[in-house]
Each structure stands twice: as C-alpha cells, then as structure tokens.
Amino acid sequence: MTPSIQDTIAAISTPPGEGGIGIVRVSGPEALSIARKVFSPAIDPGSLESHKARVGKFVNPHTGEKIDEVVMLPMLKPNSFTAEDVVEFHCHGGRLSLSLILREALRQGARMAEPGEFTKRAFLNGRIDLTQAEAVISVIQSTSEGSLRAAVKQLEGGLRKEISGFREGLIGLLARVEADIDFPEDEIESISLEEVAARVKEIRGRIKALGKTYQQGRILREGVSTAIVGRPNVGKSSLLNALLNYDRAIVAEVPGTTRDIIEEAVNVRGIALNIIDTAGIRGNGDAVEMEGIRRTRAVLEGADLVLAVFDGSREMDAEDLETLAAAAGKKIIPVVNKRDLELRMDTDRLREILGGAPLVLISAKNREGIYELEDAIHQKIWDSGIDLTENVLITRMRHEEKLRKASEALEGVLASMKDSLPLEFMAADLRSALDWLGEITGESFTDEVLDRIFSEFCIGK
Numbered sequence: 001m002t003p004s005i006q007d008t009i010a011a012i013s014t015p016p017g018e019g020g021i022g023i024v025r026v027s028g029p030e031a032l033s034i035a036r037k038v039f040s041p042a043i044d045p046g047s048l049e050s051h052k053a054r055v056g057k058f059v060n061p062h063t064g065e066k067i068d069e070v071v072m073l074p075m076l077k078p079n080s081f082t083a084e085d086v087v088e089f090h091c092h093g094g095r096l097s098l099s100l101i102l103r104e105a106l107r108q109g110a111r112m113a114e115p116g117e118f119t120k121r122a123f124l125n126g127r128i129d130l131t132q133a134e135a136v137i138s139v140i141q142s143t144s145e146g147s148l149r150a151a152v153k154q155l156e157g158g159l160r161k162e163i164s165g166f167r168e169g170l171i172g173l174l175a176r177v178e179a180d181i182d183f184p185e186d187e188i189e190s191i192s193l194e195e196v197a198a199r200v201k202e203i204r205g206r207i208k209a210l211g212k213t214y215q216q217g218r219i220l221r222e223g224v225s226t227a228i229v230g231r232p233n234v235g236k237s238s239l240l241n242a243l244l245n246y247d248r249a250i251v252a253e254v255p256g257t258t259r260d261i262i263e264e265a266v267n268v269r270g271i272a273l274n275i276i277d278t279a280g281i282r283g284n285g286d287a288v289e290m291e292g293i294r295r296t297r298a299v300l301e302g303a304d305l306v307l308a309v310f311d312g313s314r315e316m317d318a319e320d321l322e323t324l325a326a327a328a329g330k331k332i333i334p335v336v337n338k339r340d341l342e343l344r345m346d347t348d349r350l351r352e353i354l355g356g357a358p359l360v361l362i363s364a365k366n367r368e369g370i371y372e373l374e375d376a377i378h379q380k381i382w383d384s385g386i387d388l389t390e391n392v393l394i395t396r397m398r399h400e401e402k403l404r405k406a407s408e409a410l411e412g413v414l415a416s417m418k419d420s421l422p423l424e425f426m427a428a429d430l431r432s433a434l435d436w437l438g439e440i441t442g443e444s445f446t447d448e449v450l451d452r453i454f455s456e457f458c459i460g461k
C-alpha cells in the first residue's frame with residue numbers, strides 16, 4: 001500500500017560505516033518544525049531561506065544536550081528532491097551521531113522512511129516520472145561509465161520525452177477515430193483513416209526501434225556476462241588474470257586446474273564485464289572435473305560473449321572443436337594464446353571453421369595482446385552500431401516488455417483497419433497502446449508496480 005503522503009519521513013541517507021560526514025534527511029510537512037526544535041541557534045521562521053546552509057548544533061530538545069555539530073540545509077517545497085519541505089542535517093559520519101540524530105527526528109514526529117520512499121514521493125508529487133525514479137537507482141548502481149551515462153540520460157528525462165512523444169501522437173489519432181465513431185454522419189475536416197494508419201505504422205516503427213535498444217541497454221546496466229572457455233591448459237585462467245591485472249585464479253601446468261567457476265568484474269573501455277573463468281572442456285576427467293565441465297556448459301548458455309581460447313603452440317584437436325561446438329550460436333571472440341611460443345596451430349583452418357572471424361593472438365602469461373583483445377571485445381559488443389552518446393537506451397526489462405505490448409496493440413489497430421472492422425476496435429487498441437506506454441512513465445500504475453520498483457532501493461534514497 002502507498003503510505004499516506006501526509007506524514008513526514010526521515011532516514012540516514014549516507015551509507016553505513018564511518019565517514020567524514022553523514023546525512024540525515026527529513027521530508028514532509030513537519031520537516032521545518034522538527035528542525036526548529038532540534039537546531040540551535042533557534043531558527044527564526046521569517047528569516048528561513050531555502051537552500052541556504054547554516055552551521056549550528058543538533059540538540060536533544062528535552063535535555064538540551066548537544067548531540068553533534070551540524071550543517072542544516074533546508075530545501076522548501078516545491079524546490080526539493082521530493083517536492084516537499086526537506087531538511088538535511090549534515091553531521092559527522094559516525095554511526096552513533098547519525099543514529100542519535102535520526103532517533104531525535106523520529107521522536108519529534110517523523111517516521112522512518114521505507115526503502116526508496118524519498119524517490120517515490122518525488123514521483124507521487126509529480127516532480128519526476130517513473131522512468132526517472134528508476135534512473136535514480138540505476139545511477140547509484142552503475143559500475144561503468146557506459147551504464148552511468150545511460151542512467152543519467154534517463155534521469156534527465158530522455159526516455160520520458162520519447163514515450164510522451166509516442167503518447168501525444170497516439171492521443172491525437174485516437175481523438176480522430178473517436179470523432180468518426182461519435183459523429184459518423186459529419187464530414188470530418190481532418191486526416192483520412194488511411195493517414196491515421198500510416199501514422200500508427202510510423203509510431204509503431206519508432207516504438208519497436210526503441211525496444212530493440214534493450215539488447216545494448218541491458219548489457220550496459222547489468223554488465224556483459226563473458227565466459228572464458230577452451231580445453232584444459234590453454235591458458236584461460238592466465239587470461240582472466242591478465243584482464244584483471246592481478247593473479248586471481250590459480251594457474252598451473254597441470255591440465256584440469258580450474259574446477260569451479262570463478263567470476264570477476266572488470267571494466268573494459270567503459271563497459272562492465274562479468275568475466276567467468278571455467279573448467280576446461282574435455283571428455284575424460286574425474287568426477288569433480290566432470291561436474292566442473294557441466295557447470296561450464298551452463299555458464300556458456302547464459303553468456304553474452306564467449307572468449308574461446310586456443311593454445312597456439314599446439315595443433316588443434318578434438319577438444320578444441322568440442323569447445324567451439326559448445327559455444328555455437330554465441331558471440332565468440334577466438335583467442336589464440338601463447339604467442340610467445342612457436343606457432344603450431346593451423347590458424348587459417350581455425351579462421352575457416354569460424355567463418356572468417358578475425359583471431360586475436362595474445363600471450364596471457366606475458367600480458368601481450370591484451371589491448372587488442374579489449375578492442376575486439378568492445379567492437380563485438382557494440383556491433384549493432386547504436387550511438388550510445390546520442391540515443392536513449394532501454395535498460396530495463398519492464399520497459400522493453402511494455403513497449404512490446406504497445407507495439408502489439410498498434411499491430412491490432414492496423415489489422416482491424418485492414419479487415420475493415422468497426423472503428424471501435426481501432427479505438428480500443430489505441431487506448432490499450434496508450435495504457436502500456438503510460439505504465440512505463442507512470443501515467444497509470446498500481447501499488448504493486450510501485451512496490452516492485454522501489455523495493456530495489458536502499459533506505460534513505
């Protein structure tokens with residue numbers, strides 16, 4: 001249930017632990033009166049200026065005891081994050097000081113904020129739409145420049161504008177169709193139904209194109225799941241270490257060294273990669289190794305990108321081919337390792353098997369060719385040609401799903417038109433497309449949807 005927006009909420013907004021400063025945030029109708037009770041020197045309401053920080057003391061109003069020296073920052077409605085009166089107390093970032101200040105704010109009439117409740121209020125008060133609220137959490141959780149850039153664009157309202165544009169177009173067309181339903185006798189001095197269909201088609205095309213950016217957007221937000229695979233001893237763990245730039249995984253001469261899955265995050269040219277080192281694929285091994293191989297296959301299934309590693313100092317064998325077969329259908333970058341040794345692998349043949357894909361030659365041990373490999377990774381991920389600096393990207397499955405539904409509803413509009421069905425059918429499908437789009441921005445929403453979205457947040461945001 002959406003809590004009443006009449007009350008005042010408070011929370012510690014900085015992360016737990018010790019820090020230079022910590023912030024307790026209070027938002028709601030009582031925020032200023034709470035500040036007056038606990039802040040010294042006393043605030044003269046007449047002289048209170050929004051967005052002007054004051055230095056003073058946070059005191060317990062019952063005992064007069066000073067809790068901490070603080071900076072008090074009032075932000076009056078509607079010019080605050082929540083569009084309500086907000087007061088922030090910036091105190092020293094110690095656990096005790098923060099919790100005593102929060103406790104006092106609660107005693108003076110605030111209630112503990114739920115996770116994401118400040119952002120939820122910003123949404124419910126109309127200051128931001130649902131896509132911007134979601135962007136707040138994406139900004140906080142960003143692990144790469146790329147994901148941060150996409151999130152900030154969404155926070156600025158990039159996606160909202162796009163969706164609103166679609167909606168405005170469709171509302172105009174719906175009005176046109178409804179006019180025809182209501183006044184069938186009248187000559188309507190407006191666009192023809194053929195023209196309505198053409199515009200529906202055009203908007204549908206744009207909706208579909210936006211939905212397609214989810215492939216890229218998801219990768220930006222969640223990172224690229226990248227599996228390093230290859231037969232035993234080719235240097236998969238050495239490659240993981242080279243990409244991480246430290247010795248994370250055990251490297252040994254014995255084939256079958258890595259038996260479990262090792263996963264680490266690295267940042268390659270602004271993209272987060274979740275790199276997974278796997279057990280080498282081969283047909284015969286002990287029970288533990290076979291279990292490792294089973295896991296390798298499972299990892300492969302979920303991978304966005306596969307680094308297929310080969311030992312260039314040996315001839316290709318059946319196990320190499322098995323690796324390739326296991327990775328079939330995935331985005332593969334073939335990596336020929338051990339280039340510091342004499343080349344014995346028939347690289348032309350390998351290239352041929354891979355359908356002409358360029359090979360990347362490296363020496364994981366000496367950390368050579370890693371830069372070129374990073375280039376290849378970057379290119380492979382962005383081969384769709386979407387300009388990340390210009391375009392709004394869909395980064396959430398929720399958005400992608402609603403866009404798909406909207407597009408399907410518009411398909412229905414076109415089908416009814418083609419079959420010369422009564423105009424009511426077109427109108428109904430247009431309305432349903434509008435509803436789906438409205439769910440993205442939060443024009444229409446249910447408590448359940450809000451709860452799901454805001455449950456991702458931390459308390460204090």
Ligand SMILES: Nc1nc2c(ncn2[C@@H]2O[C@H](COP(=O)(O)OP(=O)(O)OP(=O)(O)O)[C@@H](O)[C@H]2O)c(=O)[nH]1
Binds near residue numbers: 234235252
């Ligand atoms: N000369 C040379 N040796 C390498 C290179 N990369 C790895 N090696 C050696 O190859 C052997 C196997 O390396 P690992 O990284 O453990 O190979 P792996 O593919 O993870 O092996 P498993 O975990 O057993 O599947 C080790 O002795 C490494 O030192 C390289 O670029 N050049």
Ligand SMILES: [Mg+2]
Binds near residue numbers: 236250258
């Ligand atoms: Mg290994």
